Amino acid sequence: MTAPNPEFEAETIRRILAGERHLFHDLIRPCERPIYFLLMSLLHNEAEAEDAAQDTAIKVYLNLKNFRGDSQFRTWVLSIARNEGLGRLRKAGTRREDSLEADTDEQTGDYTPAILTSWREVPLEALEREELGALLRKAIDGLPEIYRNVVLLRDIEEMDVRETALALGITEGAVKVRLHRARALLQRDLAPRLEGFAPQKTAGKGLFGWFKR
Amino acid sequence: MRIDCKHVWQYISAYIDGEVDAELRAEIDRHLETCEICSAVLDSTRNVVVLVADERVFELPTGFSQRLHARLDQELEPTGSS
Numbered sequence: 001m002t003a004p005n006p007e008f009e010a011e012t013i014r015r016i017l018a019g020e021r022h023l024f025h026d027l028i029r030p031c032e033r034p035i036y037f038l039l040m041s042l043l044h045n046e047a048e049a050e051d052a053a054q055d056t057a058i059k060v061y062l063n064l065k066n067f068r069g070d071s072q073f074r075t076w077v078l079s080i081a082r083n084e085g086l087g088r089l090r091k092a093g094t095r096r097e098d099s100l101e102a103d104t105d106e107q108t109g110d111y112t113p114a115i116l117t118s119w120r121e122v123p124l125e126a127l128e129r130e131e132l133g134a135l136l137r138k139a140i141d142g143l144p145e146i147y148r149n150v151v152l153l154r155d156i157e158e159m160d161v162r163e164t165a166l167a168l169g170i171t172e173g174a175v176k177v178r179l180h181r182a183r184a185l186l187q188r189d190l191a192p193r194l195e196g197f198a199p200q201k202t203a204g205k206g207l208f209g210w211f212k213r
Numbered sequence: 214m215r216i217d218c219k220h221v222w223q224y225i226s227a228y229i230d231g232e233v234d235a236e237l238r239a240e241i242d243r244h245l246e247t248c249e250i251c252s253a254v255l256d257s258t259r260n261v262v263v264l265v266a267d268e269r270v271f272e273l274p275t276g277f278s279q280r281l282h283a284r285l286d287q288e289l290e291p292t293g294s295s
């Protein structure tokens with residue numbers, strides 16, 4: 001992801017507001033991915049997420065004069081995207097109840113990871129195979145919404161804890177707890193299956209404590 | 214103090230992000246040296262984090278950007294609106 005550049009953003013915003021409206025294309029471009037994936041995470045529908053992303057970009061443009069610069073531009077944009085997504089869910093009456101799980105953030109919660117010692121290598125070259133990408137997307141899509149949003153912004157869009165907290169309207173502590181849980185769930189779900197994609201060095205050395213192959 | 218496996222698992226994510234203090238990090242490192250299970254859990258969790266961050270996994274739909282900017286063009290250069 002493109003790193004935010006506050007000087008470029010401030011100068012571009014000034015020029016857009018002064019009349020160089022076409023510069024808005026350059027301003028919004030680095031935010032396209034996080035906008036879309038945040039909305040995709042909320043709406044679960046490609047066409048709807050794309051439409052909401054377009055509406056978000058237009059709302060950002062129309063409200064640009066209200067951007068105060070006390071948060072990062074991208075954070076502000078993502079809070080507009082989030083409101084757009086939540087508004088659509090409310091309108092459709094499909095707000096899912098799993099956000100209630102936020103109440104349980106305080107408890108640390110035990111989890112039992114998948115334990116296998118034969119998979120150590122990252123099978124990055126296997127990403128060329130669509131199968132692995134599909135496996136990862138499905139696992140993330142299967143996470144409860146409150147975890148999915150955090151993984152999306154922290155691990156996929158590589159935003160920092162503070163910016164993720166601001167974009168999602170939650171505390172930094174909640175970001176960390178949710179990220180931990182999300183990664184634990186992903187590890188448990190994916191590790192046994194990703195093992196098959198790893199470069200084979202030593203066969204049959206797995207330790208399987210809590211689950212069966 | 215010796216920390217146990219469950220204790221280590223609780224801090225895996227913070228450990229990966231470099232958010233545990235030096236003392237706890239040293240304890241976890243000591244534990245990892247002798248615990249094959251925890252070091253495997255750490256490796257596989259870290260691998261999952263690396264994999265999902267790869268931009269080949271999450272790609273924008275084909276034509277997304279072009280359609281977005283075409284829509285913006287309509288908005289940026291309104292014809293006949295006030």
